[in-house]
Amino acid sequence: AQSVTQLGSHVSVSEGALVLLRCNYSSSVPPYLFWYVQYPNQGLQLLLKYTSAATLVKGINGFEAEFKKSETSFHLTKPSAHMSDAAEYFCAVIKSSNQGGKLIFGQGTELSVKP
Amino acid sequence: GAGVSQTPSNKVTEKGKYVELRCDPISGHTALYWYRQSLGQGPEFLIYFQGTGAADDSGLPNDRFFAVRPEGSVSTLKIQRTERGDSAVYLCASSLGGEEQFFGPGTRLTVL
Numbered sequence: 592a593q594s595v596t597q598l599g600s601h602v603s604v605s606e607g608a609l610v611l612l613r614c615n616y617s618s619s620v621p622p623y624l625f626w627y628v629q630y631p632n633q634g635l636q637l638l639l640k641y642t643s644a645a646t647l648v649k650g651i652n653g654f655e656a657e658f659k660k661s662e663t664s665f666h667l668t669k670p671s672a673h674m675s676d677a678a679e680y681f682c683a684v685i686k687s688s689n690q691g692g693k694l695i696f697g698q699g700t701e702l703s704v705k706p
Numbered sequence: 707g708a709g710v711s712q713t714p715s716n717k718v719t720e721k722g723k724y725v726e727l728r729c730d731p732i733s734g735h736t737a738l739y740w741y742r743q744s745l746g747q748g749p750e751f752l753i754y755f756q757g758t759g760a761a762d763d764s765g766l767p768n769d770r771f772f773a774v775r776p777e778g779s780v781s782t783l784k785i786q787r788t789e790r791g792d793s794a795v796y797l798c799a800s801s802l803g804g805e806e807q808f809f810g811p812g813t814r815l816t817v818l
Contacts, residue, residue, distance in 0.1 A: 600746075623805050634710070634797065634809040635749070642805060681748050685805060693739065693762060694807060696748030 593618045593684045597697035605705045610654075610669040612700045614682030617663065622684045624665045625694065626656055629679040638680075641665060652676070677704045708732065710810035712798050718816045719788055727783040727813045731800030737761075738781050739807060740773055741797040749797055755781060756803070788817045 598613040616622055626638040639650025646658040656667045665682060679701050683694040711730045719725050731738050737756055741749035751765040755775045763773075770788075775781040785792055795814050799807040 625805075627809075632811070634811045635799075636809070637806055640805060683748075693751040693754055693765065694741075694749070695751070699746075699748050 593622060593695050595682050595684050595695055595697040597682050597700050599700055600698060601701045601703070603703040603705060604672045606674055607671050610667070610672045610676065610702065612667040612680050612682075612702065614656075614665045614667065614697060615663050616665060616682075616684050618684060624656075624658065625683045625685070626650065626654070626665075626667050627681045627683060627696075629681065629699075631678075635681065638667070672702075672704045674704050674706065677702055710798055710800050710808055712796075712810040712813050714813060715811065716814045716816075718818065720818050721788060721790060723788050723817075725785050725788055725815065727785075727796050727815070729781045729783070729798030729800075729810060731779065731781070731798070732808055733779075735800035735802055735808070736778070737801045737803050737807075738775060739799040739801075740781070740783050741799065743795045743797055743812070745794075752783070752796075785815075788815075790817050793817045 594617045596615045624641040627635040628638050629635050638654050639648045641648050641658045649655045654669045679699050681699050682697040685692050713728045739754045740752040743749040753773050754762040758778045770786045773783045793816050795812040797812045799809045801807045
């Protein structure tokens with residue numbers, strides 16, 4: 592069965608610093624992986640997705656993630672944090688995309704950005 | 707264009723009551739999903755519709771929960787005999803059947 596583990600329920604960085612949010616997955620088949628962001632009182636917004644093409648995936652708002660099969664990881668990074676990046680971030684996995692399917696989410700990581 | 711909408715945005719009810727939560731997906735999206743997000747947790751899958759039929763309802767916690775999508779568009783999640791443990795944010799998402807799901811803002815359900 593697929594599962595996702597996010598290391599660190601809360602991450603705090605200074606404005607301009609590197610953002611690193613960790614995600615490890617468990618899957619018996621090649622996974623499709625996602626990062627979603629949730630701003631307060633808003634719905635989930637897709638940041639980026641890995642669908643077995645390039646292992647380095649670029650998303651919106653300057654975020655990117657690298658799929659590393661050997662480490663079963665899909666960590667999210669941004670070179671320079673902005674105050675507007677403060678939000679909850681969720682890593683998710685889906686078994687197959689050709690006919691849709693349920694997303695399995697991690698517990699989430701709350702990102703705080705200090706001025 | 708219009709995104710996924712959910713009504714009501716907030717619902718407060720008493721233990722034992724019946725509630726209905728509505729989801730309007732993006733026009734033309736054939737797949738519709740319901741998730742439940744408890745405080746401090748990631749969303750958990752409840753049920754998935756492809757067209758009018760439930761393709762996967764394995765996430766419904768018990769038979770008090772039921773969802774319909776009679777015309778393949780709007781969906782209603784129905785909860786009977788609500789319990790305090792049902793309090794959560796209920797999220798709806800839709801997709802064209804591919805991997806990207808578009809989420810609504812959610813309905814916050816509070817059971818007193």
